[in-house]
Amino acid sequence: MTTSSVRPMAELTVRGVLLGGLITLLFTAANVYLGLKVGLTFATSIPAAVISMAILRYLPGATILENNIVQTVASAAGTLAAIIFVLPGLVMIGWWQGFPYLTTAAITAFGGILGVMFSVPLRRALVVDTPLPYPEGRAAAEVLKVGAGSREGAAESARGLMMIVWSAVTSAAFAILTQTRLATAEAALWFRAGSGATGIAGGLSFALIGAGHLVGLSVGLAMFVGIVVGWWIVLPILTAAAPIAAGGDVAAWAGGVFRSDVRFFGAGVIGVAAIWTLLKIIGPVVRGIQSAIAASAAKRDGATVELGERDLPIGIVAGVTLAMLVPIALLLWTVIRGGPLAGSEVALIGGALLFILVIGLVIAAVCGYMAGLIGASNSPVSGIGILSVLAASLMLVGFFGRGTSPDVTQALVAYALIVTGIVFGVATISNDNLQDLKTGQLVGATPWKQQVALVFGVIFGSIVVPPVLNLLGSTLGFVGTPGAGPNALAAPQAALISALAKGVLGGDLNWAMIGWGALASAVIIVIDEALGRAGKLRLPPLGVGLGVYLPMAVTLPVVLGAVIGAIYDRWARRQPDAEGAERMGVLAATGMIVGESLWGVAFAGIVYATGSDAPLAIVGPPFETAALIGGTLLFLALVAMLYRYARVQVRG
Numbered sequence: 001m002t003t004s005s006v007r008p009m010a011e012l013t014v015r016g017v018l019l020g021g022l023i024t025l026l027f028t029a030a031n032v033y034l035g036l037k038v039g040l041t042f043a044t045s046i047p048a049a050v051i052s053m054a055i056l057r058y059l060p061g062a063t064i065l066e067n068n069i070v071q072t073v074a075s076a077a078g079t080l081a082a083i084i085f086v087l088p089g090l091v092m093i094g095w096w097q098g099f100p101y102l103t104t105a106a107i108t109a110f111g112g113i114l115g116v117m118f119s120v121p122l123r124r125a126l127v128v129d130t131p132l133p134y135p136e137g138r139a140a141a142e143v144l145k146v147g148a149g150s151r152e153g154a155a156e157s158a159r160g161l162m163m164i165v166w167s168a169v170t171s172a173a174f175a176i177l178t179q180t181r182l183a184t185a186e187a188a189l190w191f192r193a194g195s196g197a198t199g200i201a202g203g204l205s206f207a208l209i210g211a212g213h214l215v216g217l218s219v220g221l222a223m224f225v226g227i228v229v230g231w232w233i234v235l236p237i238l239t240a241a242a243p244i245a246a247g248g249d250v251a252a253w254a255g256g257v258f259r260s261d262v263r264f265f266g267a268g269v270i271g272v273a274a275i276w277t278l279l280k281i282i283g284p285v286v287r288g289i290q291s292a293i294a295a296s297a298a299k300r301d302g303a304t305v306e307l308g309e310r311d312l313p314i315g316i317v318a319g320v321t322l323a324m325l326v327p328i329a330l331l332l333w334t335v336i337r338g339g340p341l342a343g344s345e346v347a348l349i350g351g352a353l354l355f356i357l358v359i360g361l362v363i364a365a366v367c368g369y370m371a372g373l374i375g376a377s378n379s380p381v382s383g384i385g386i387l388s389v390l391a392a393s394l395m396l397v398g399f400f401g402r403g404t405s406p407d408v409t410q411a412l413v414a415y416a417l418i419v420t421g422i423v424f425g426v427a428t429i430s431n432d433n434l435q436d437l438k439t440g441q442l443v444g445a446t447p448w449k450q451q452v453a454l455v456f457g458v459i460f461g462s463i464v465v466p467p468v469l470n471l472l473g474s475t476l477g478f479v480g481t482p483g484a485g486p487n488a489l490a491a492p493q494a495a496l497i498s499a500l501a502k503g504v505l506g507g508d509l510n511w512a513m514i515g516w517g518a519l520a521s522a523v524i525i526v527i528d529e530a531l532g533r534a535g536k537l538r539l540p541p542l543g544v545g546l547g548v549y550l551p552m553a554v555t556l557p558v559v560l561g562a563v564i565g566a567i568y569d570r571w572a573r574r575q576p577d578a579e580g581a582e583r584m585g586v587l588a589a590t591g592m593i594v595g596e597s598l599w600g601v602a603f604a605g606i607v608y609a610t611g612s613d614a615p616l617a618i619v620g621p622p623f624e625t626a627a628l629i630g631g632t633l634l635f636l637a638l639v640a641m642l643y644r645y646a647r648v649q650v651r652g
Helices: 014-038 045-056 064-085 088-092 101-119 123-128 135-149 151-179 206-241 250-299 314-336 345-374 381-400 406-443 447-475 492-506 511-533 541-549 552-572 578-610 621-651
Strands: 186-193 196-203
Touching: 014 045, 014 064, 014 206, 014 447, 014 578, 045 064, 045 135, 045 151, 045 406, 045 578, 064 101, 064 135, 064 381, 064 406, 064 447, 064 492, 088 406, 088 447, 088 492, 101 314, 101 345, 101 406, 101 447, 123 345, 123 406, 135 345, 135 406, 135 578, 151 206, 151 578, 151 621, 186 206, 186 250, 186 552, 196 206, 196 250, 196 552, 206 250, 206 541, 206 552, 206 578, 206 621, 250 381, 250 492, 250 511, 250 541, 314 345, 314 406, 345 381, 345 406, 381 406, 381 492, 406 447, 406 492, 447 578, 511 541, 552 578, 552 621, 578 621
Parallel strands: none
Antiparallel strands: 186 196
């Protein structure tokens, strides 16, 4: 049989795309809920690959390349859920009362498709001709190779799927128990600290434990440093400077200072950390692109392009990019028409399109490099969003100045958020795409087919995100918005990004606290660099910023999860198949996130149907002490049980 007569392996198949779309329903909904609750999302490539292999191995003709397409579709859609770091801000400022389906889907899809297009010309620079490690891309490739290579691989994928299922069921069951009030979901204690005040808070959340495992010990400890700085140093100092009124409530006093001042201190830490990250990597990105252009020029003359090097033709990439500007312009026009900004359409739309093209391409390169360097899960994409909204807001200040009327200011803030939403879609997708393309390179995939699959992933994600956002926003609500109930979601990045836009355009930004946070960030950066040169565990400044900015009830369980994950990984590295053992821990953590998050979405539906904030509660306040003690003991026992089960699965 000649080489030309060999039938190519199935790759971009209808069933692969549809299976990726079905997995998308689970992971995108879970990522939307987790992102709104804690401000973190999780990478879906490895769990999607495991589920895909476990299902496709029962179907005829399944191949490693088809499994790769499934994980590509699912991971792109799951990553696109990070758009919730921006869009809830439109509800928080009162511009939207809910999430209009077509508009929300359009913002999500336009940014995502541009992210795919922008990442195509970067593939050679940042994936092929580069020493970047792409940790998650390589890990996903190894999972696919193991699953395709032997019966043992099939057995491992089956055990991995069972790990996800049991972990998810346990996580969801405990979350249901907390809604009955038989176990406490969260507890906080506020107290005086000298003339000031502080507190300690924690939540019993499997999703947060799983998130901590995935972000790792370095980020977890950085968040703990942020807790110490924000809650136990800055908050007591600021509350001492603003004494409580006679007979006042300590919780309301300290909580108010935290929201009005400490969070902006955290924003300063995050902003400077994001700028530092960009400055560190912009040089290598430029050099990598230059070397790729030189290499392509040297091979262009008469060279045959191998299947594994065939990207989408650059003409199609340029055509799609330019074509996308038309619906984006129409979308922006609908925002402006008939409102306070009417009459400025040409300048506003022209400036926004140029901003999206230029800033979007730069962000695509930067996010792709960050994903290659430290992995998509650890990339500080939210920091990019903060810088983007600041740049967009300053652009609008250049057009309109400050001190505009309240309705004009609100419209400008909304416009800045929508433009940032599109750019953020570029950032999130390019952050994930190049990781997926690295996986494809390692398993012999065809780049253009993967790039088409990425577009399908964006479309699936854009379909799923709006209804989940609408359900959660209309039932649970967001902290600080009118009508938010006791189950309200923090949506921390959206709250920060909208506050920054309002502050820049309204001229009342809390620059003093942002400045102090920026100074603290500079000190943290120096410490982090010194630790890196000494070969010690790093202290990521963005992790510290999140520890300052987020409520302690959210961050403390993440820290605990990072410590537990590090203990498990230390055990895993001593096993004969260390990589497989570590993967089982990743799947256990993923199941914890998926189970609780999907229950969170389902619970929002129950709240909507019943009209009650506590539809499942069966006990009242007198049971709180027993719920705290008993719930905590049960929670710790279940976490230990799941990690023990992971060890059993590793040993087969």
